[in-house]
Amino acid sequence: MENRLPKRKLGSQGLEVSALGLGTMMMPDNEESVYTIHGALDLGVTMFDTADIYGEKFMEGKFGGNERTVGRALKGRRDQAVIATKFGITGVDMKAHGHPAYVKKSVDASLLNLGVDYIDLYYQHRIDPNTPIEETVGAVAELVQEGKIRYIGLSEASPDQIRRAHAVHPLTAVETEYSLWSREVEDEVLPVLHELGIGFVPYSPLGRGFLTGQIRTFDDLPEDDYRRFFPRFQGENFSKNLEVVALIEKFAASKGCKPSQLALAWLLAQGEQIVPIPGTKRLDRVQENLGALEVTLSAEELAEIERISPQGVAAGERYPNFQQS
Known part of the structure; x- marks a missing residue:
């Protein structure tokens, strides 16, 4: 694969990135x-x-361990990378926090962790x-003026929250779970983003690994794997979701590609403003995922995928009850 990957624009403020990014959460x-x-x-x-x-x-x-790892890896190559990081979840109790004073404290900590002068997104x-x-985004907008960040995004935001935030300062991207088995954003979020010219970054684009076809039984998950707590990986839900994955695998085989590549190609086909960020610890998986950029899907093939994996096909909620809020 050539080093030059196709690029996509996120938002209307000038941010351009590779058509696939890399999620580093599990590194x-x-x-x-x-x-x-x-x-x-x-x-690329x-x-x-x-x-x-x-x-x-x-x-x-x-906290901050993953930011420090990313910063260490990008040292000396900062000019080649677009760094996206986040604030707003505090403590192991997963409380959301958006007070302006907290925002300013958080960005300074992230800049230190990453070892950079500014954060791209x-x-x-x-x-x-x-x-x-409005207060939270107003504080983040001040960080743009100070040169500490370049672009503003939201994660897991509702259409109303997106509109209100965008009115304070133009948003560049919204990041939310989106994949062949998590399609809730299609009803209201994606239309709003298209209307306002905001980019979309799907996280968990491979269904937390389920859509790769590599997970066959619950015991394939290590004992300390957080996915063991997720409803879609448990009991009858697991069995039903395996049936969907089998259909995706069969279709991918007919295309001569991996199920992961088919799932990512489908996402890329949903709009030019969409940039998935599949996460992995392994370079061979990065290479495999990038193969999705070579998979083209006709209108007939997209219709067949829709039949195989329609909205709401996944059995079980996205998150366990203690994380739903």
């Missing part, structure tokens, strides 16, 4: 992660997604129900 702080990020850069990936809460020490109440990770979004 441990080790040399393999650095090797994978370097390899992704060499392949330019967008790297992290958050201040990601990292191996999260459950111990220690800064998301509010979850919307604080106790702070008007």
Whole structure:
């Protein structure tokens, strides 16, 4: 694969990134992660997604580990990368926080963790129900004026929240789960983004790994794997979702591609403003995912995928009850 990947524009403020980015949430702080990020850069990936809460020490109440890993990997290659990070989830209790003073404290911590002078794309990770979004985005807009960040984003925001935030300062991107088995954004969120000229960044575009076809039984998940707590990976839901994956695998085989590549190609076909960020720790998986950029889907093939995996096909909720709010 050539180093020059196709580019896509996120939003209307000038941010251009590779058509596929790299989610780094699950990367441990080790040399393999650095090797994978370097390899992704060499392949032409330019967008790297992290958050201040990601990292191996999260459950111990220690934050910023993943940002430090990403920063270490990008040292000396900062000009090749678009760094996206997030603020707004505090503590292991997963509380959303958006007070202006907290925003300014958070960005300084992330800049330090990443070892950079500015952040390209800064998301509010979850919307604080106790702070008007206008106040939060107003504080983030001040960071743009100060040169600490370049572009503003929201994660898991409603259409009303998107409109209110965009009225304060133009948003560049919204990041939300979106894949062949998580299509809730199609009803209201995507139309609003299209109307306002805001880019869309799907996280978990491979259904937390389920759509790769690599997970066959519940025991394929390591004992400490967080996905064991997710409804779609449990009991009868697991069995029903395996049936959907089998159909996707069969269709992918007819196309001569991997199911993961088919799932990503389908996402890319949903709009030019969409930039998925599949996450992985391994460079071979990055290479496999980039193969999706070579998969073209006709109108007839898209219709067949719609038949196989219509909206609402997945059995089970996206998150466990304790994380739903």
